[in-house]
Amino acid sequence: MTHLLDVDSLLELPGIGEKISGKLIEHFGSEESALEVLRKHDVASLSSVPGISEKYAISLIHEVIAGEEGVSIEEFLRTQEAYSVYEKIIGLIRSYAHTPYSRAKISTFIPYPSKRADRIKAIQAEIEDYVTLANTLKDDAELNAALKKVRHLKEPSKAVKSRDRAIFTDSKEDYEKLVRDGVDRYLDVYFIESMGELVDIAKGYSQPLVLGSRFAATDFPDDMGFEFMEGGAAETWWLAPEAVIAFFAANKEPIEASLRAIKIIRERSGHVICSQLDDAKISELSQEMARITPEGELEMGVDPEVDRLKGVLDRHGEAFKAALKKANADLHERMENNTVTLKGSQLLGMFGEKGEAGLKSMLEKEVARAYSAVINEAKESIKAQLALKPFEMQYVDMMFSDDIVYPIELNYRAVDSFKSAINRQLSKRSLDLKRGCAKRLSKLKTACMEMVREVLEFDTYFAIGSFAADYGLNMPAISDKAGISISSAYNIFLRGRAKKVEPVSYAVGIKTKDTKGERVVILSGVNSGGKTTMLDLLAQVVILSHMGFPVPAESAEVGLVDELMYFSKSKGTLTAGAFEATIKSFSSVIGKSRKVVLVDELESITEPGASAKIIAGILETLHENENSIAVFVSHLAEQILENTKCGIRVDGIEAKGLDANLNLIVDRSPRYNYLARSTPELIVERLTRASDGDEKLFYQKLLGKFKGL
Ligand SMILES: Nc1ncnc2c1ncn2[C@@H]1O[C@H](COP(=O)(O)OP(=O)(O)OP(=O)(O)O)[C@@H](O)[C@H]1O
Known part of the structure; x- marks a missing residue:
């Protein structure tokens, strides 16, 4: 068996050939990352690789466990029926998991042989805590809803690149670090060798940032707006806060769900989870997460100024249109109600030297008052509606012409300048705030990933605990010598099938008040x-007991073994070939290994006389x-019994x-x-009680024979 710790190539593992190895490396990015997924027994991630089914992923992890623990599931579950029972149990437990991760992870729990009693007892101790916890929390709707939303965190798949900002550096090292940290997915990053090159490219950006001091002393044209910064020292959260925030934004749902789950678990059960993040850190992370949207923007309410500026950008078009419409209507109305009275001399002046010009200037004075009144009202309404600041009003002032024009129109160049001014303010303020957010979040990234991993791991054990609590399972006492004793037990597969399940008690191989601890029974x-x-x-x-799990009995004792052989009832008499194969499969009972053998009506494989001899021989062995x-x-x-002398x-x-x-x-x-007999007598009695007339008389006659009448 190959231990994963001794392996540095996937090809050294059983079950992995060139093709699968290539697929894993391509999917996880490197051989080491793929090995890490295997070491973590992360079936869900493995089966997310295209071309790898969950079944195959589970069998690969079983191989890994076999290498790590020196045990294998096939060595314990020696027959197909034994494996089917195991799979059915796993299927039941899986239905309690809330996440694909934990659902898949449950399939990595396997029964251990007697030599791993230490492991069985360690798992028992762990599971017992989770059963107690599940008794408190399994029906907590809030917790269940939160757990359903938890999944592994992923690097964001798409990045939105800034068109305004770019980074320039003349250091190969800085450049490579920026690319390594993924900054180039969010900002253009340039490695430049000359000043000319820098100026040329930087022209295309409104906020070029130069890393390194080589160009700092150079005189650049003022309007280029360069920002300089020492290379090396600059951290990603400062250079491209969006790169840090994008990870948290893309994973907002699973992170917030994990935080909610942790709070509920801590408050409602006192169970220790994610001890590396105390309550204060959990609230800090919750607060930071509440500040960002799934798109990586600042959430509304984080900063009133950002909200105001966003509001201006969203609503300015409408506000301008409404103000303009009202201004034109007001001007029209004022002029409608206006009459101009001309004195006689003014009237005569019209025919004088200055003629029409004199009249226009006189009328202008009359309209100017009304015009400036409506323009002022329009500006005031824009200011009020958009909550503009005094310096922003300069742009609004420029939108209206001082000269009277009718209908009044906006100067669209001024509108564009207004929008650019608001956009500049918004990006600067958002950048500052995002840097703050990114700085705090970047410190929490590792802890956050660990937190989500722990919550997923929690869900795995919580599912096992919930299954055990729901089915009323109890931890068995583990002993050394092969044997089973169960009291008030029930078959978990009967749930939902039998109307009322009757608890049963039974013991084989363990002494009770009624038995001497016989190991082989019919x-x-x-x-x-x-x-x-x-x-x-x-x-x-x-x-279940060899997995370290509780069992469906009020109390139970189980002696550890190394193999379980379960042979179910064969469907009718077998052909000579099939009969031979069946007898051969029973040769596996030979040997001194510790085992439990369960066999259902082996007699149906051939005629009763021969079957009895064969069964007697197997039982003797x-x-x-x-x-x-x-x-x-x-x-x-x-x-x-006629064919054997052993006890x-x-x-x-x-x-x-018969009941009523x-x-x-x-x-x-x-x-x-x-020795319980088959009960034809009871069947005849049933027929007697259910019939009448001649039929009843007939059955009564038969019944009489049983009673010796
Ligand atoms: N403890 C129990 N409580 C309730 N119902 C039970 C219990 N045990 C068995 N049954 C029900 O009794 C029925 C017969 O059970 P089962 O098939 O195990 O009997 P069997 O003895 O193997 O029968 P056969 O000899 O015909 O193979 C099933 O429907 C099963 O659900």
């Missing part, structure tokens, strides 16, 4: 009594192995009678040392 009983259900239950108990226990369900107990116990599930609805009343717990 379980006989009425049809539909619950024998198969009992075998399934025993398999569940063996698997198992009886010789001190380290194994076996339960064989069979209707041939008497014939089997095999026979237990029975017995029908006690003529259904069999079965005591589902096997009676020890009791």
Whole structure:
């Protein structure tokens, strides 16, 4: 078995060839990152690689575990039925997980053999805490809703590049660092070698930033607006705060959901989670996250000035249009109501030397008052509507012509200057605020990623705890010698299938007040009594307890083994070839290894006489192995016992009678040392009670035969 810690190439791992290795490296970026995913047993990430199914990802992780722990799932679950029971249990637990990550991770829990009793006990201790926790929190709707939104954090896939800002550097080192940190995804970054080159390219940007001191002393044209900064020292949060914020913005939902989940878990259960982030850090991170939108912008309400400027940009068009419309209407109305009275001399002046010009200037004076009044009203309304500051009003002033024009129109150049001025203010103020935000967030990135990982890990254990709490499971006592004893137990697969599940008690290989700890037993009983259900239950108990999980019993003791063999009922008499194959598969019971063997009605593989001999032989072999226990369900107990001399116990599930609805009343717990017969008598009694007339008389006659009448 290959341990991952000793491996530096994926190809050294079993199950990974050139093709898969290539896919993993391409997807995770490097061989080391791919190995890290395997080391973390992260099935969800593995199965997100195109071409890798979840089933294959799970089997790869099982290989990894086999290498790390020196155990393998196939060595424990030795038959297909044993594996099916394991898979069904895992399926049930998976339905309690809230995230694809934890759902997949649950499939990495496996049963351990007896040599890993330490591991089993360690898992037991951990799971027990989560069962207690789940009893408090499993139905907490808020917590469940929050957990559903948690997923691994990812680097943002798309970046919006600034068109105004760019970084120029003459240092190859600085340039490479900027590219490495992903700053070039958000701002253009240039490596420049000459001043001429710098000036040429920088012309295209309104906020060029030069890193390094080489060009600082140079005289540049004033209007280029260069900002200079020492290279090396500049951090990403300052140079491109959007690069830092983008990560948190893209992951806003899972981060905020994790924060909510942590708060609920801490407040409502006191469970220790994410100890590296105390309550103060959690609130700091929550506050920072509340400041940014999923698009990486500042949330409304963070800064009133940014909100005002954004409001101006959003609403200025409408405000200008409305003010202009009103100004024209007002001017029209004022002039409608205006009459101009001319004195006689003014009237005569019209025909004098200055003629029309004199009249126009006289009328202008009359209109000017009304014009300036409506223009002033328009400006005031724009100022009030957009909450403009005095210096911003300069641009508004320039929008209206001093000369009277009708209809009044806006000077669109002035409108553009106004918009640019507002935009400049907004980007400067946002940049300052984003830098503050990015500075604080950049310090929290590692802790934040760790936090989300822990919450996902929490959900895995919380799902196991919730499953155990929901099914009322209890931790079994673990012992050394092969054996199982369960009391008030029930088969978890019956839930939802049987109307009312009756708890059962049973023991094999462990001494109780009714048994001597016999290790090999035949379980006989009425049809539909619950024998198969009992075998399934025993398999569940063996698997769950070897995983370190609680079992479906009020109390249980389980002796650790190394293998589980479960053979289910064969569907009818087999062909000679299939019969041979089945007998061969039973040769695996040979050997002294510690094992639990469960077999359901092996007799149906061939005719009863031959079956009884074969079963007797197998039971004898198992009886010789001190380290194994076996339960064989069979209707041939008497014939089997005739074929062997070794002391095999026979237990029975017995029908006690018929209930008011003529259904069999079965005591589902096997009676020890009791050969339960199939109960044709009860069937005949049922027919008697359910019929009348001649038919009833006929059944009564048959019943009489049973009663010796
Ligand atoms: N403890 C129990 N509580 C409630 N219902 C049960 C219980 N055990 C078994 N049953 C129900 O009884 C029915 C028969 O069970 P099962 O198939 O295990 O019987 P069986 O003895 O193996 O029958 P057969 O001899 O016909 O194979 C099933 O429908 C099962 O759901």
